[in-house]
Amino acid sequence: MKRSHKIFLGGCSLLAVTLLTACLWNFNSPSSSDEDDAFVYLPLDDSEYPYANLQRLVIQTENAADVRNRETKVPAKLQIYGKDSPESFILDLEIRGRGNSSWQLSKYGYRLEFEHKVSLFGMPADKSWNLLSNQRDKSLVRNYITNQLAENLGDEYVPRSVFVEVFLNKNYRGIFQLIESVKVSPDRVDIPESNQSFLLEKSSEDDQDKKHAEFYTEAGNRFFIKSPKKPSLGDIDNVKNHLDDFEKFILSDAAKNPDSLSKWIDFESLVRYYLIQEFTKNIDGNFHKSIYLSWVKNSPIHLGPVWDFDLAYGLSLGEKLSAEDYYAGNAGWFAALFNSEENFSHVRQFWKDHHREFEAVADSARETIRRLTPAAKNEYKRWPILNEKFWVFAESFKRYEDTADSLTDWIQKRIAWLDAELLSPISESASYR
Template sequence: MSKIRYILLLLCSLFFVQCLWNESELEPSYLPLDDSEYPYADLPRLVIETVDFQQIRNKETEVPAYLQIYGKDLPESDVKYLTIKGRGNSSFEMTKYGYKLEFENKESLFGMPRNRDWALIAVHCDKSFLRNYISYRLAEQLGDEYAPRLRFVELYLNREYLGLYQLTETVKVGKFRVDIPKNDSSFLFERTTTESDKASFYSSFQHLFEIHSPQNANEASLSLLKDHIFAFENFIQTNDGLNFDSLQKWIDVTDFARFLLIQEFAKNQDGNRRSTYLTWQKDSVLKMGPVWDFDLTYGVHFRKEIPPSGWYIRNYGWNRFLFKNKAYQKKVREFWEDHHSTFESVLDTIDILYPKLQKVANNEYKRWPVLKEHSIWPFSKGYDSYTESVDSLKSWIVQRIEWMDQNL
């Protein structure tokens, strides 16, 4: 395309956009973007407008909306219809919070497999923006069957710039996500702290479990899973739980070891109480995962910094009993030793990725000036620069690896 032709096309587009800023359409063919205050930062921009500019007030009401993907100068997609609502637990109470997207049709976004359901994660607590990404990719490199894919984007909602977000696959059953059968005896469920209208139950350990699949689980399905979890919790408290051959009939030991080490490596605040997913199929073993929600990890905490020393979830819940089994302890230690270089490679991932986020960090901390904040919820540590926040993350990881080497 000649330079003159490109300029004419750009001017026409800008004129059309300006018209749309002043008009309301029921089904727009083009969504406007004004990036004069927050310049292009080498990341895709998601432009979302709700119908009649309705506000998103809660996590229950699905608000109809339109979405268009922008590149540097012009849109790179058509306008797509979807619904949007709030998402998150404590994160939804923050000034910058996340959103749940559900498209009218399955969409492949930025090369990720087609699906209707996606999440926009605000990563407001994580001043490096990297903790979810490095954790999900670590799980993938360690051989997890599925770890959520994500892409960094900038979000414009109802013509307001909202900053950097992670467009992330949601945890759900599907061919390219959690690939288990969709029937009444195959389960994707979550340990959580928040009750909802989904089928749920408290275990004998008083863990609250919520069933995500099958959806609207009937009483028979609920009882099947509940009885199995109660039986497992009873088993690990008996002498038979000290027998490794018996234990392997209940859990996928490699899967449990991997999940535990990822959570302990990151010292995930939510790793032992919520956002903890499991799968189980009748006549099979329990599996942990997929991994999810690593905003409060690698030293970041709502109220204080977490040191790189000490165990975080190993001595609680199911883990407290599993680690009484000497053979299980040995398997966990061997997994760490066999995959030590993979855990170390997280530092290389950070070095590759963070320079690509420096431009967007300028936009983010202009929109949300919290980089130096350390005295108000939810921030426990402030930094003088984005690079300093990344260096702090790397330093913590180095110390964590050294501590785990000495104490596993």
């Protein structure tokens, strides 16, 4: 379906095809009162990668400039396409690369910053959005189904997302997960925006982030300060000192009592967040990185939202992890906080009370993969990696549909192992402790 531009191109000649990209910068999006033939759209040639039941994001950068790195913001325009035609006006934004280790892949992610707040696919309006490539996960769904799980378990905020196909400068880039960025906002992480409120991300040594302030606790944990955006040295000292005090507390006998612990950290969010990490066996979830938390002065620390699960459910770099054994519980705060039966009994109870939600993840995975199967033909035509297996890819497949069997089989085995651990008599369980 090759698209030609209609009239109202701000004085651009329809015959000047070679100047088309430059001309696109000279018009304004029409208002609802404009006539139908005044509607304009970005160029899309989907003859090689046809519509496959997912809406498309068509993005055109200024002068067709490449998105080369994670720092340089490139002016661009974006339009949503349905099956046969555009379904939005053209939106102004800046685009840059995103991700750390995923940036090394051929299909990398993008960060979108719109000129004005926009509501995309019914999600609350905001300027900041991400496009996750999910290339290390050949099923493409691990992040999505984990967010569904967190929502079903009652997380206060879970980043909303939809799957889309992306065309950048008329080149097909594949299936992406358009997802809300994690930020302080009434519709996202709903805490006050002040120097008494902090949104933090536990990170690792290999993470590069030149935008946010950071600090190390005395225990050696590295945190980025996502909010406030420009903390003073005093603000940084305040949050660092609080986490230093907390990390000293969790090593004390008092931390083995849930009532005492709840004065420092929201206990329900701790148990829920830990079990999501443990259930998925997320390789970043053993208190390594992509661990979000918030703290408002004179209030308990709150863990969440969940983020970054493309290497989970058995996936690791170049190898498949067993569905057995504890993982998240062996490291960081989790190892210290659940090193008492009194605290760990709440993990057992949460697993028992929410068993149905964890069981539902396998069905969620299978249904989401079924829904993506038509578009996956485009994805793996553009990126023919399904049957490849090397350091970044732990599995190989003949067909995209086969990823469902592999993923759901691992989930079912993981549930069986956790059942044996968490629902069995105390003396026979909790082997990591």
